[in-house]
Amino acid sequence: MIPVTVHGAEGRMGRLVTELIDTADDCELVALITEPGREIPAGELHPRLPVVGQDRLAGVHRSGGVIVDFSLAGALDGLLEGAASTSAPIVSGVTGHSEDHLDALRRHAGTRPVVHAANFSVGIPALQMVLRLLGRTLPAGFDAEQVETHHRQKRDRPSGTAGWLARAWTTERGGDPPQTHSQRLGGVIGEHRWTLSDAEETLELTHRAHSRRAFLRGVLPAVRFAATAAPGIYGLTDVLEDLAGSGR
Numbered sequence: 538m539i540p541v542t543v544h545g546a547e548g549r550m551g552r553l554v555t556e557l558i559d560t561a562d563d564c565e566l567v568a569l570i571t572e573p574g575r576e577i578p579a580g581e582l583h584p585r586l587p588v589v590g591q592d593r594l595a596g597v598h599r600s601g602g603v604i605v606d607f608s609l610a611g612a613l614d615g616l617l618e619g620a621a622s623t624s625a626p627i628v629s630g631v632t633g634h635s636e637d638h639l640d641a642l643r644r645h646a647g648t649r650p651v652v653h654a655a656n657f658s659v660g661i662p663a664l665q666m667v668l669r670l671l672g673r674t675l676p677a678g679f680d681a682e683q684v685e686t687h688h689r690q691k692r693d694r695p696s697g698t699a700g701w702l703a704r705a706w707t708t709e710r711g712g713d714p715p716q717t718h719s720q721r722l723g724g725v726i727g728e729h730r731w732t733l734s735d736a737e738e739t740l741e742l743t744h745r746a747h748s749r750r751a752f753l754r755g756v757l758p759a760v761r762f763a764a765t766a767a768p769g770i771y772g773l774t775d776v777l778e779d780l781a782g783s784g785r
Contacts, residue, residue, distance in 0.1 A: 539764045540599040542568040542625075544616055545608025546588050547577075550630065550752065554605055555583060557753050564760060568597040570608075573615060594619030603628060603763050605756065610634045617645050626650045626763035628756065630657050632697025646770035650763045654773040655697035656727075657755035660744045662774045664729065665705045667742060671733060672709030678735040681706055686720040686728045694719040699729060726751070 541558045545551040546569035558566045569588040571577070577588035589597055591612060598604060604625045606616055610633040620627055626649050627642075634642070642651055655661075671679075685699040695703075695717045703714045727746040732739065746752065755773045762776045 538565045539563060539760060540565050540567045540602030541760060542570060542594070542598045542602060542604045544570040544591070544594070544604055544606040545612070545631075546582065547571045548607060549749065550607040552582070553749060553753055554607055554756060557756060558605070558760075559583075561757055564757070567599045567602060568594075570594050570597075572612070591615040591619065595622040598623045598625060600624065603760050605629075605760060606631055610638060613638045613641065617641055620645060620649070624649060626652075626766070628652045628759045628763050630654060630752070630756075632700075633693050643770055646768060648768050650766035650768055651770045652759040652763050652766075652773070652776060653770060654755065654759070655701045657753060657759065657773060658744070658746060658751045659754045659777070660746075660751070661698055661702075661729070662755075662772070662777055664731075664742060664744045665702055665774065668702060668706045668731065669709045671740070672706045675733065676735065679733050680735070681710075681715040681731060681733045683715055683717045684720065684728075684730045684732075685717060686722060686725050686730075688724050688726065689721045691721060694721065696727070696729075698727070702729060702731075 541564050543551055543555050546555055558564050569583055569586050570591055571588050573590045573592040575590045579585055579587045582588050600623055604620055604627050606627060606629040610631055632655050645651060683699055685696050699717050703717055707714045729744045731742040758780050759776050762779055
């Protein structure tokens with residue numbers, strides 16, 4: 538069994554991750570973490586475990602386990618402090634980090650595996666791989682633009698996933714990043730739509746999440762990967778390629 542601590546357990550995604558880990562046959566939910574100084578008794582958010590503050594992370598996380606982080610970018614310093622003291626691998630779905638925070642995450646990855654992804658759906662890494670292929674193969678005359686749409690409560694604009702996809706295209710294509718248009722409408726879970734066109738042809742690629750559970754599909758594979766991987770920073774594409782190579 539893989540011991541798992543959920544960091545950011547009070548959030549919408551944190552609650553879904555908690556449920557996911559709690560029902561996995563090969564994982565054991567051992568701790569739930571929220572902002573420093575806060576505590577929720579067992580029985581309120583979870584029937585068995587209390588939710589404790591980040592300042593207690595090192596004391597409740599079990600050695601050898603994985604920390605799954607769906608909190609906020611500003612919580613990273615405290616997370617890394619607790620993770621370092623317990624030598625914990627990290628699976629993070631948090632976006633919006635500063636360059637200093639990303640450097641700190643990379644330093645942690647020097648001694649323990651870190652899986653960091655803007656989106657843990659299965660379709661988004663597939664879309665990224667297609668964009669990289671098209672970036673390498675389409676003639677130079679093709680232009681690309683992206684439209685990303687999310688619910689009105691989403692804070693970042695453009696989304697972290699949109700930025701990740703744009704960087705994948707630019708890595709292969711060179712030049713300036715493609716234009717990204719952001720929409721914040723109603724209760725839309727998440728949609729990323731790409732249009733690639735020249736004077737003769739147009740291609741359209743769309744990923745649409747039907748529920749928030751779509752963003753959980755890569756979490757368990759990432760936890761299993763992080764529990765045994767060598768130190769380093771990985772993306773969900775690495776996890777899925779490892780899964781495909783193992784035949785699991």
